[in-house]
Amino acid sequence: MSTISLLTDFGDKDNFTGLVKAVIAKINACAKIIDLCHKIQPQAIDQAAFLLKHSFAYFPKKTIHLVVVDPGVGSKRKIILVKTKDYFFLAPDNGILWPTLKKQKIEKIIAVTNSDFFLNPVSDTFAGRDAFAPVAAHLSLGIEMQKFGKKMSKIKKMNLPRPRKIEEELIGKILYTDHFGNLITNIDKNTFFNFTKNYSFKIHFSGKMIDKISHNYLKKNKNTLKAIFGSFGNVEIALAEGSAEKFLSAKKDAVVRITRR
Amino acid sequence: MSTISLLTDFGDKDNFTGLVKAVIAKINACAKIIDLCHKIQPQAIDQAAFLLKHSFAYFPKKTIHLVVVDPGVGSKRKIILVKTKDYFFLAPDNGILWPTLKKQKIEKIIAVTNSDFFLNPVSDTFAGRDAFAPVAAHLSLGIEMQKFGKKMSKIKKMNLPRPRKIEEELIGKILYTDHFGNLITNIDKNTFFNFTKNYSFKIHFSGKMIDKISHNYLKKNKNTLKAIFGSFGNVEIALAEGSAEKFLSAKKDAVVRITRR
Amino acid sequence: MSTISLLTDFGDKDNFTGLVKAVIAKINACAKIIDLCHKIQPQAIDQAAFLLKHSFAYFPKKTIHLVVVDPGVGSKRKIILVKTKDYFFLAPDNGILWPTLKKQKIEKIIAVTNSDFFLNPVSDTFAGRDAFAPVAAHLSLGIEMQKFGKKMSKIKKMNLPRPRKIEEELIGKILYTDHFGNLITNIDKNTFFNFTKNYSFKIHFSGKMIDKISHNYLKKNKNTLKAIFGSFGNVEIALAEGSAEKFLSAKKDAVVRITRR
Numbered sequence: 001m002s003t004i005s006l007l008t009d010f011g012d013k014d015n016f017t018g019l020v021k022a023v024i025a026k027i028n029a030c031a032k033i034i035d036l037c038h039k040i041q042p043q044a045i046d047q048a049a050f051l052l053k054h055s056f057a058y059f060p061k062k063t064i065h066l067v068v069v070d071p072g073v074g075s076k077r078k079i080i081l082v083k084t085k086d087y088f089f090l091a092p093d094n095g096i097l098w099p100t101l102k103k104q105k106i107e108k109i110i111a112v113t114n115s116d117f118f119l120n121p122v123s124d125t126f127a128g129r130d131a132f133a134p135v136a137a138h139l140s141l142g143i144e145m146q147k148f149g150k151k152m153s154k155i156k157k158m159n160l161p162r163p164r165k166i167e168e169e170l171i172g173k174i175l176y177t178d179h180f181g182n183l184i185t186n187i188d189k190n191t192f193f194n195f196t197k198n199y200s201f202k203i204h205f206s207g208k209m210i211d212k213i214s215h216n217y218l219k220k221n222k223n224t225l226k227a228i229f230g231s232f233g234n235v236e237i238a239l240a241e242g243s244a245e246k247f248l249s250a251k252k253d254a255v256v257r258i259t260r261r
Numbered sequence: 262m263s264t265i266s267l268l269t270d271f272g273d274k275d276n277f278t279g280l281v282k283a284v285i286a287k288i289n290a291c292a293k294i295i296d297l298c299h300k301i302q303p304q305a306i307d308q309a310a311f312l313l314k315h316s317f318a319y320f321p322k323k324t325i326h327l328v329v330v331d332p333g334v335g336s337k338r339k340i341i342l343v344k345t346k347d348y349f350f351l352a353p354d355n356g357i358l359w360p361t362l363k364k365q366k367i368e369k370i371i372a373v374t375n376s377d378f379f380l381n382p383v384s385d386t387f388a389g390r391d392a393f394a395p396v397a398a399h400l401s402l403g404i405e406m407q408k409f410g411k412k413m414s415k416i417k418k419m420n421l422p423r424p425r426k427i428e429e430e431l432i433g434k435i436l437y438t439d440h441f442g443n444l445i446t447n448i449d450k451n452t453f454f455n456f457t458k459n460y461s462f463k464i465h466f467s468g469k470m471i472d473k474i475s476h477n478y479l480k481k482n483k484n485t486l487k488a489i490f491g492s493f494g495n496v497e498i499a500l501a502e503g504s505a506e507k508f509l510s511a512k513k514d515a516v517v518r519i520t521r522r
Numbered sequence: 523m524s525t526i527s528l529l530t531d532f533g534d535k536d537n538f539t540g541l542v543k544a545v546i547a548k549i550n551a552c553a554k555i556i557d558l559c560h561k562i563q564p565q566a567i568d569q570a571a572f573l574l575k576h577s578f579a580y581f582p583k584k585t586i587h588l589v590v591v592d593p594g595v596g597s598k599r600k601i602i603l604v605k606t607k608d609y610f611f612l613a614p615d616n617g618i619l620w621p622t623l624k625k626q627k628i629e630k631i632i633a634v635t636n637s638d639f640f641l642n643p644v645s646d647t648f649a650g651r652d653a654f655a656p657v658a659a660h661l662s663l664g665i666e667m668q669k670f671g672k673k674m675s676k677i678k679k680m681n682l683p684r685p686r687k688i689e690e691e692l693i694g695k696i697l698y699t700d701h702f703g704n705l706i707t708n709i710d711k712n713t714f715f716n717f718t719k720n721y722s723f724k725i726h727f728s729g730k731m732i733d734k735i736s737h738n739y740l741k742k743n744k745n746t747l748k749a750i751f752g753s754f755g756n757v758e759i760a761l762a763e764g765s766a767e768k769f770l771s772a773k774k775d776a777v778v779r780i781t782r783r
Contacts, residue, residue, distance in 0.1 A: 003547055032547065035539070036537050036540035036541075037536060037537045037540055054537070055541055055544070058544040059544040178535065178536045179532065179533035179536050179538070179564075180564050182647075214646075216596030216597040216647075218593070218597055228647060229645070236647075
């Protein structure tokens with residue numbers, strides 16, 4: 001059984017995701033589809049890239065990761081199909097795959113151009129239904145990658161912002177806020193411990209200070225801010241049993257500073 | 262493998278859709294369920310009819326389209342099961358199927374009354390779980406349509422608003438707004454080109470004017486409004502890389518006028 | 523085919539539910555997953571307990587009900603696996619299963635501790651992905667319950683509020699509000715009729731009075747409030763063809779009084 005994961009900015013107000021699934025089922029009734037996320041902010045390539053990077057490896061080997069956050073739909077932007085040792089990735093060539101793929105060995109890249117595998121006609125606005133879905137479905141049937149178009153040698157790059165060390169501070173930012181209002185920084189565990197080593201440290205954010213890493217969200221006192229290594233493996237700012245996002249009126253891209261004594 | 266599509270106004274706050282799927286799985290563990298949309302506005306029959314009309318044909322043949330937008334639940338409104346050459350449709354007889362079926366050859370209509378196929382008891386408020394789901398599941402097992410009730414000869418009609426030509430103007434309206442804030446009119450491609458022919462044209466909406474058809478959403482300048490044939494095949498008013506709905510504070514039913522020179 | 527139901531407070535903004543499904547699919551590609559609900563308010567154990575109690579029995583026998591509303595994630599709270607005659611339940615031991623299980627015969631309770639069945643490492647914040655999902659998946663493969671940990675004799679209790687009879691009044695409260703704005707009380711059909719018997723009755727709520735039970739939501743007049751036995755089997759306060767929640771600005775825990783003449 002082939003697995004296809006879906007990561008889009010389609011939301012759930014409309015029939016968009018339903019039609020992608022319908023088109024896939026019509027071509028390969030046995031494909032198993034897993035919704036990774038459809039609530040990427042419209043056109044937020046960086047957000048999708050972040051979620052994909054932290055998600056793809058949890059899926060069964062040979063999963064086809066279909067990513068449709070595609071501000072350039074209808075334009076001449078390419079559709080790319082990439083194979084690594086364990087996974088396939090199908091997405092617009094807008095940088096969205098770069099954070100996931102930059103440290104992996106890429107076995108093959110195809111620019112998808114063969115309209116034999118598209119619906120006919122292809123609309124100007126819904127390549128997800130008319131091009132991405134049927135290509136993913138045919139790929140899941142075992143059709144060879146070369147049939148979909150021509151080989152390419154590289155994909156578009158786009159880097160997520162990295163924390164910087166400036167003098168004696170580690171400067172990061174909020175990359176993502178989750179449903180619970182946890183504020184996920186771009187500071188991963190390694191970077192954090194390479195900086196803090198055995199020193200004591202202070203995490204400065206939004207006028208508040210946190211001086212330890214917690215291991216759960218339970219509160220002892222009212223309005224306790226915590227720093228915790230969350231499910232993305234990065235430092236998160238959390239409000240114990242509440243929403244740090246609401247409590248601090250915090251936003252994506254806000255700066256987090258770490259100092260050590 | 263049988264496919265059942267679900268189109269409802271259940272939202273996703275509750276256990277409603279989950280229970281429909283549970284009931285189906287209990288009767289036919291092999292039925293494949295595809296969520297078409299659950300975010301129809303409560304009781305918005307016209308909106309569901311619009312989405313169904315533009316969606317049903319993308320599904321595998323023999324799909325059972327289960328549509329539960331049912332303001333009359335608990336009353337004497339009929340439940341109907343309709344077969345066309347390629348699909349089954351199961352819905353309340355409130356007009357919701359009419360825009361989809363009016364141009365198709367209907368092979369059979371059944372008024373679903375046989376409570377042997379319902380859960381027992383049937384609640385007053387949740388026919389989706391207690392009647393529609395088990396009927397769809399039994400149908401997906403191959404039970405003959407006649408077993409579910411008696412033949413009928415026609416279904417309730419309900420037409421979606423059509424554009425009108427008044428003197429030298431084509432007058433349409435916004436039928437639907439999507440997740441991206443695109444404003445979908447009721448003016449389809451044929452109607453548009455039959456009216457504009459080889460003339461130049463102007464699309465008037467909300468105090469703005471657009472004089473060409475675009476093929477993508479990319480912006481050249483700030484706040485560029487575009488007209489585009491969207492995924493429904495109709496003229497859409499879009500804001501390049503933004504939400505026309507928010508930019509124009511536009512609403513369903515707002516008037517769109519097209520003039521030609 | 524094994525069925526796993528998912529009931530969580532994950533929302534749908536993130537990749538959380540997608541990753542739970544990915545982890546399950548990687549271990550058991552044939553497990554069938556049904557989303558019961560993911561929009562439980564963050565950490566609202568009582569709300570999840572209410573939905574589970576009114577949902578579990580609609581699922582196929584042998585379904586594994588996976589419930590992850592887990593304010594104590596990362597702390598020493600137990601993960602429990604419970605078997606009844608017809609179902610399995612996997613959840614944190616925080617009382618969430620009690621309303622469902624208190625009237626059922628429990629065949630076995632296991633405290634899940636065997637990390638051989640967890641992902642490695644287990645994060646502090648996402649036991650749903652790292653512990654619950656792989657345990658549910660392995661269980662769906664037929665692994666014996668004892669392999670996951672040690673037997674326990676009882677689970678944590680948590681009761682949902684019951685209506686009380688005080689002098690000649692039955693005093694209940696709003697337990698839950700649904701997507702349509704229906705206000706679901708904690709007064710079930712039996713309790714209602716045991717109190718009202720053959721008397722006439724009045725339902726008092728939010729300064730309004732209702733003196734009969736309706737069987738549908740259709741309106742005769744504007745702003746008609748109705749009492750109806752809804753899909754949970756309890757008395758609901760509904761606004762005919764509208765939202766009682768909005769009309770009355772009503773909230774969870776608001777008091778409902780029933781008097782008889």
